[in-house]
Amino acid sequence: xxxxxxxxxxxxxxxxxxxxxxxxxxxxxxxxxxxxxxxxxxxxxxxxxxxxxxxxxxxxxxxxxxxxxxxxxxxxxxxxxxxxxxxxxxxxxxxxxxxxxxxxxxxxxxxx
Ligand code: HEC
Numbered sequence: 581x582x583x584x585x586x587x588x589x590x591x592x593x594x595x596x597x598x599x600x601x602x603x604x605x606x607x608x609x610x611x612x613x614x615x616x617x618x619x620x621x622x623x624x625x626x627x628x629x630x631x632x633x634x635x636x637x638x639x640x641x642x643x644x645x646x647x648x649x650x651x652x653x654x655x656x657x658x659x660x661x662x663x664x665x666x667x668x669x670x671x672x673x674x675x676x677x678x679x680x681x682x683x684x685x686x687x688x689x690x691x692x
Pocket of ligand 1: 620628639641649662666669
């Protein structure tokens with residue numbers, strides 16, 4: 581029994597540590613240049629809300645994992661997703677700029 585308790589305590593400590601870590605380490609979990617992303621995002625946030633709210637039928641794009649964000653942007657670039665606005669939007673970016681946008685939007689939290 582004593583071992584079980586020790587493990588539970590260690591697990592609780594680990595969870596507390598992780599909860600703290602996510603607040604501090606947000607930017608380091610992304611590969612892209614967040615500052616560049618924020619700059620490039622000026623155009624996007626005329627339609628997409630930084631708050632993560634859906635307004636005027638424009639979907640929320642905050643808080644996504646970087647890879648998922650980039651995969652979707654690639655799908656617009658390749659025409660696998662057909663929305664003409666987003667194809668034009670995605671088409672203007674190079675890979676490092678997509679990474680930067682992914683890092684920026686990924687670091688934002690949806691407000692409720
Ligand atoms: C003129 C308005 C407008 C602008 C500007 C715009 N978007 Fe969009 N975006 C949309 C709409 C509308 C959709 C939904 C399109 C669809 O159904 O494929 C969308 C979809 C997306 C999606 C997929 C969302 C999902 O849930 O599948 C991503 C990611 C995205 N946009 C990123 C961006 C980024 C990054 C920028 C800036 C470079 C940007 N958008 C600029 C209107 C816009």
